[in-house]
Amino acid sequence: KQEVTQIPAALSVPEGENLVLNCSFTDSAIYNLQWFRQDPGKGLTSLLLIQSSQREQTSGRLNASLDKSSGRSTLYIAASQPGDSATYLCAGGRDFNKFYFGSGTKLNVKP
Amino acid sequence: EAQVTQNPRYLITVTGKKLTVTCSQNMNHEYMSWYRQDPGLGLRQIYYSMNVEVTDKGDVPEGYKVSRKEKRNFPLILESPSPNQTSLYFCASRVRGSNQPQHFGDGTRLSIL
Numbered sequence: 685k686q687e688v689t690q691i692p693a694a695l696s697v698p699e700g701e702n703l704v705l706n707c708s709f710t711d712s713a714i715y716n717l718q719w720f721r722q723d724p725g726k727g728l729t730s731l732l733l734i735q736s737s738q739r740e741q742t743s744g745r746l747n748a749s750l751d752k753s754s755g756r757s758t759l760y761i762a763a764s765q766p767g768d769s770a771t772y773l774c775a776g777g778r779d780f781n782k783f784y785f786g787s788g789t790k791l792n793v794k795p
Numbered sequence: 796e797a798q799v800t801q802n803p804r805y806l807i808t809v810t811g812k813k814l815t816v817t818c819s820q821n822m823n824h825e826y827m828s829w830y831r832q833d834p835g836l837g838l839r840q841i842y843y844s845m846n847v848e849v850t851d852k853g854d855v856p857e858g859y860k861v862s863r864k865e866k867r868n869f870p871l872i873l874e875s876p877s878p879n880q881t882s883l884y885f886c887a888s889r890v891r892g893s894n895q896p897q898h899f900g901d902g903t904r905l906s907i908l
Contacts, residue, residue, distance in 0.1 A: 685854070688837070716894055727799070727885055728838075730896030773837065780894065781826070781845060782853060787837035 686711045686777060690786035697764055698794050705759040705789045707774035717750050717757045717776040722788065728773065732759070764793045797822045801886050801900035808876060809908050816871045816903050818886030824898070825891030827869040828853070829861065831882040832902075838885065844869055845891055876907045 687710040697703055707717070716735045720728040732741045732748040734757070740749040747760040757774055769792050775785040799820045808814055820827065828843035830853075840853030844863040858880055860872040869888075873880060883904050887897040 718896060720899075725901070727899030727901045728887075728897075729899070733894060733896050735894045775838070781843055781851070783828070783838075783840055783897075784854070785830075785838040787835055 686714070686784040688774060688776060688784050688786040690772075690774060690789050692789060693787070694790040694792075696792040696794065699764060699766060701764050701793075702760070702762050703764055703791075705761070705772050705791070707757040707759070707786055709755050709757075709776055709784075711778060712752045712755055713778050714750075714752060714776045715779050717748075717774060718783075719746075719748050719757075719759050720773045720775065722771045722773060731772075761791075764791075766793050766795050769793050797898065799886055799888050799898050799900040801884075801903045803903060804901065805904050807906045807908065810877055811875050814873050814876060814905075816873075816884060816886075816905070818869045818871065818900060819867050820869075820886075820888040820898070821867065822888060822898065823866065824888035825866070826889045826897075827863070828887045828889075828897070829859070829869070829871050830885045830887065831855065831880075832885060833882050841871070841884075873905075876905075878907050881905060881907045 718733045719731045734750040745762040771788040773788045777783045825846045829841040830838040842861040844850045886900045889897040
């Protein structure tokens with residue numbers, strides 16, 4: 685069974701900072717790794733998906749990397765904005781049917 | 796608009812009273828899945844379905860049932876709810892067998908007294 689850990693559990697930064705969110709997993713035979721954003725009272729929004737054959741994906745100010753050998757993924761957010769405040773979740777699995785989520789990093793970007 | 800719709804959004808009920816949470820998607824997705832989210836535990840997968848009449852257990856299936864009679868609908872059934880099933884539930888869908896992201900509903904908050 686895949687265990688997914690996210691550190692830190694919460695993070696508060698001033699606007700404009702670059703920041704890194706961490707995700708570690710126990711099973712290196714990961715099929716793909718996804719990063720999601722969750723806003724209060726809402727479902728999850730997919731941000732980036734890294735396939736097992738890839739090492740990183742980029743979308744705007746977001747960059748996610750995957751290192752299967754070390755069992756880690758990072759989400760880099762450049763020039764953070766108050767609108768980035770949300771909980772960020774990573775999820776992965778051995779196949780594309782079963783998914784294991786981390787418990788998330790709650791990000792607060794202060795104006 | 797592409798969406799996954801869950802109903803109800805909120806429900807307070809009592810132990811043992813059967814309930815169904817509906818999930819419907821309008822994107823013609825083959826794959827659908829149910830998760831529960833609890834503080835400190837993240838999201839855990841309950842059941843998933845790869846297509847009509849094809850379902851399989853996730854990580855925490857005990858106490859739940861599902862059915863997939865139509866492609867667009869994937870209801871979650873609690874035959875005899877108990878307080879430990881109090882949680883926030885999410886339904887998701889995705890194109891089958893691909894590396895496409897899952898689309899999530901807005902969640903259903905269940906409280907079982």
